[in-house]
Amino acid sequence: MYERLTAVPTSPHPRALTVSPKELLILELLVRDGDQYGLQLVTASRGRIKRGTVYVTLGRMQDKGYLTATPEDAPVAVGGLPRPVYRLTPLGRRMLRIWRGGAARVMPAFAQ
């Protein structure tokens, strides 16, 4: 199971390095609170990210290389599936910095 999470085949389709509003929120939450589970991100976003869509967004961000997922450290006593913990990559941090900087330059002061 652990191998499944770490050795995931990469997408054969190219991904443009853009940041959607949801991805931006996830990047900000991960910078603010550190590594998190998917459900923790849902709770921390206060309803802006939904349970049904969080893993689609996180998967897309993994394809782009903004995040990595590692199985949870604690051994699962009851034998369930390990939950993935999402961690920012250096590329993710850089994209957040660039996006924030770009937004500050492009958007007028009242929109920020």
Added chain:
Amino acid sequence: MRLPGRRLRTFATRFCDTRTMARLVDPVLADLQAEYHEAAASGRIWQCRLAWLRAMMSLARVAVLQGAVLVVRSLRYPLPDERRPVSRTLIVIAASMLVFVTVLSAPVVVQFAPWHNRSNWRLVGLIIPKTIPLALPASLVCGIVFGLAVGWRRRLRARIVVLAVAASCASWCLLAWAVPASNQAFRGAISEALGLPIPSMGVNELTLGEIGVLLSEPAPRSAPQPFNIRTLAYAYHARWALACAPLVLSALALSLTGTFRNRRWIGAAAGVSVLLGYFTSLSWARMSYESAIAAAWVPNFICLVLTAGLMLLQRQRDSGNSTATQY
């Protein structure tokens, strides 16, 4: 304690690749198991059920979203070895549709062609755009079946299912709104040109919603009935059945061509025979069955039974081949 989600995971592995399982399905199931374990440990039964329900809803959303994402991505970035078969299938579908639209519209146009009167040119110009939507639903069915029968490749099966679903949705929209509107416009144009009053709407000129309303609230028995109930019910169910036809017939065409793989001329013959068989059984069922539901849906049902039989045959043959290669 037995955690939920194991059977669901086994079921999902049949349809999802490793990547989808790891990225989307396993995290949702892991959340379900973690929440279920917490709730069960503290004795909250309803919390357990709620966790299960939430996970089901999440999985359903994941399936829909991922399906849409895959379709859009594969259309935007087809892999180099996929481009040729996909474009060949699409070209055959488009060409077949064009031929069928022409063949189906021609008799109507020829009837008003300006053989005797040059002023009929205007009428022909008016009615051609109105006959095209009328011919489109049947042409869509014919085009997709013929296109798949000729241009299909085995490894593109998932993509073709998506194409068939899209064709069914388009066919439903056409049959529900565009065809009735075109029918009435066509009648209006002819009547106006001939100086006759515009005829009132018949069953074929009513939208699917209007037929549904008439069926759900029939006029009182004392009042004159504008439409025969059986005709109304047949029109309603036949439109639904015809909208499902691209999906059902694509499955049949795929199983036929899979049975006679690597022989394109057999694929073309299979496509023609599927189409002939479907439309013959449609008119046969309409005359044979009193029940409108049976009359409309029997041809689709026959196609599904045939598809299942052919798939079974193919599976048996494949397993026979693999056993032969083992020894």
